[in-house]
Amino acid sequence: MDPRTAAFELIRMVNEYRVSQAICVAATLGIADHIKDGRRSTAELAELTDTHPQALYRLLRALAAVGIFHEGEDGLFSLTPLGGALRFDAEHSAAPWAAFAGRPYYRQAWSDLLYSIKTGKNAFRHVHGKGVWDYRAEHPEESLIFDRAMGANSKNVAAALLASYDFSPFSLIMDVGGGRGSLLAEILAATPGSRGILFDQPHVVATAAQVMAAAEVADRCDIVGGDFLAALPEGADALLLKWILHDWDDETNIAILKNCRRAIRADGWLLVFEGVLAPPNEGASAKFSDLNMLVAPDGQERTAAEYRSLLATAGFEVTDIIAAGPHISIVEARPA
Structure with a gap:
């Protein structure tokens, strides 16, 4: 050129x-x-x-x-x-994400990317004086817009995950930090022999029953409000973590994963859905998502080796990493 x-x-x-x-x-x-x-x-x-x-x-x-x-x-x-x-009513809609990504409070954090690069610290907290989760908890209108965006993204990737992995062997599937339940609803609809638990903060799951009812799986899904940094419902043989670990630092993730380890059945499976970082000069999507984690949620994207190490620290052994699409992979693990 x-x-x-x-x-x-x-x-x-x-x-x-x-x-x-x-x-x-x-x-x-x-x-x-x-x-x-x-x-x-x-x-x-x-x-x-x-x-x-x-x-x-x-x-x-x-x-x-x-x-x-x-x-x-x-x-x-x-x-x-x-x-x-x-x-907004498209089967695979980008509108909820677009409506969220342009919110002034979020753009303001990205406009201070230079602060994060110079200090290694979180730009969102620097701009707004608090973390992104606390901010949304105090601004329910922004939380609704964000939850709608996450729900649409979950629905958009659900088909890729279902095409890449067989969820039917699981009797009880718990989606940890599963938002309003868009992903779990799709999985349950495709696996009629399974039951589900949707677990997230009480204000997040407050309207999840509507999602489950629309997918006609409400009778097979329990909706539980709580804090995954405190404790999780026990007994599931599959735990799902979709776009959760990239939001947090290693110390917080180890706490989350140890709670998963305590809650999961001894013969259960942990399925982590994340964008795994590609080798140098490849995979721009995940690498710019990594910058987004630096700017806003204060987390990071990780390589396959980093996921293996992180999960091992919390008592899990990675058994496979499956590329499910251009933006998401399945990190499969079992209790060590």
Whole structure:
């Protein structure tokens, strides 16, 4: 690549935050849901979303230029296949994540990435004076947006996990820190012989019954509120940890895993669902997720060797690591 092309490419990458924020705004306004049944004018959409017509047009035409919407010669906007994933009611929706990722409080933490790189400390706590979990507990509206995003992401990866792993041998599956239960609901729906326990903080699981009922698995799932740093319900033969360990430092993770070790049956299985770091110069998704862990939750992504070491410290032996998709792997372990 010649130097001028390299400079243009770097500038394009730097400016991608503008595309990201525009997508987040469109998701927050529900634009894709408003035009899913046909073409609409900017004036109609401005009235539906309580926005400034000319400013909204500038947003829509920019997003049309990157393939999310299509602007017709008559000035009407419609959805493209890419934009279809911005519908909240899409089977595999990116809208909940987009609505969350653009929240000002979260962007503010990322804007202080330099602080984290200079100090090795958490930018979110530096900006807001408290950790991300405490912040969301004090701002229930933000917690709901985050939980909705996690639920959608869980549903999006559930198919990949189900295609990569057989959950049917397990009689009782507990999802530790499972949010509102989107992943567990999908697994139970696919394994009619299994029962489930959904375990998370009380305010998180408060509306989980709706998710279970929608998946028609409510009669096979107990919903339990609690703190995984304190204790877990006992007796499950499969414990799931999806995107939990990357949120925390090693010391906290060892405490979580030791609680899992105490709760799991002697012949049980621990299944950790995380993005395992790839070798040098590969796997950008997990490596940028690792920066996100530094900025906000104060955790980190890990290599396969690091997961083996971490789990061994807590009394588990890793038996396999299965790549389930481009963004997630299954770290399978048993009590040592």
